[in-house]
Amino acid sequence: MHGDARINVTHTEVLSDDWNRLEKVSFDYTRVDGATQSLTREVYHVDDGATALLYDSVRRTVVLVRQFRLPSHLRGKPAYLLEAPAGLLDGSSAEARIKDEIEEEAGYRVKSVERVFEAVMMPGSTGHRVHFFVAPYSPADKVSDGGGLRHEGEDIEVVEMGFDDALAMVNRGEIVDAKTMLLLQYARIHLLPAR
Ligand SMILES: Nc1nc2c(ncn2[C@@H]2O[C@H](COP(=O)(O)OP(=O)(O)O[C@H]3O[C@H](CO)[C@@H](O)[C@H](O)[C@@H]3O)[C@@H](O)[C@H]2O)c(=O)[nH]1
Numbered sequence: 477m478h479g480d481a482r483i484n485v486t487h488t489e490v491l492s493d494d495w496n497r498l499e500k501v502s503f504d505y506t507r508v509d510g511a512t513q514s515l516t517r518e519v520y521h522v523d524d525g526a527t528a529l530l531y532d533s534v535r536r537t538v539v540l541v542r543q544f545r546l547p548s549h550l551r552g553k554p555a556y557l558l559e560a561p562a563g564l565l566d567g568s569s570a571e572a573r574i575k576d577e578i579e580e581e582a583g584y585r586v587k588s589v590e591r592v593f594e595a596v597m598m599p600g601s602t603g604h605r606v607h608f609f610v611a612p613y614s615p616a617d618k619v620s621d622g623g624g625l626r627h628e629g630e631d632i633e634v635v636e637m638g639f640d641d642a643l644a645m646v647n648r649g650e651i652v653d654a655k656t657m658l659l660l661q662y663a664r665i666h667l668l669p670a671r
């Protein structure tokens with residue numbers, strides 16, 4: 477927090493400044509017992525983002541998107557991840573951005589989105605915050621194939637599936653993206669309870 481008397485930033489080194497900025501920050505930290513420690517931490521400055529779960533409470537379906545994720549590939553993990561549509565804000569409001577992402581990635585033009593919560597995803601490494609939404613949809617809202625922006629390298633498969641099937645994929649470890657897991661569990665509690 478800026479203005480926190482226990483924190484005194486002494487030096488900031490920019491390690492990389494390309495797509496995002498990676499900094500090495502040195503700071504003096506006053507512990508709860510009053511002692512001071514000099515620490516350094518790397519911080520990755522990533523634009524905030526927005527994500528939404530498209531759900532149809534009549535047919536009990538959701539719409540997810542599957543896309544290649546290089547970091548998972550480099551870890552030798554499954555890399556074609558099934559996720560809720562999401563995007564970086566890039567100067568827009570979260571509401572406007574997520575409506576556009578839903579259309580670009582999933583091909584649905586939804587009438588409304590409901591904000592449900594905000595979360596930091598890797599608090600030790602980045603302050604990147606994700607704004608979470610849920611959005612009712614029906615087949616009539618489909619306006620295109622979706623698929624993302626080819627000129628930005630996006631190659632997105634739209635996957636409509638039963639809500640219970642999506643939760644079963646979470647339980648089997650086949651859906652591992654945290655934002656998607658949070659949204660599916662939110663939906664189980666608040667939107668589509670077990671019957
Ligand atoms: N040139 C270049 N382009 C990049 C780079 N990293 C990402 N991009 C481009 O930036 C766009 C990112 O796509 P979005 O739909 O805006 O975001 P996302 O990757 O789906 O999701 C992001 O936000 C989510 C919610 O905050 C996050 O959950 C997710 O991890 C990611 O940061 C894509 O067109 C991608 O090609 C890079 O290093 N270089």
Ligand SMILES: [Mg+2]
Nearest residue numbers: 561562563581
């Ligand atoms: Mg995206």
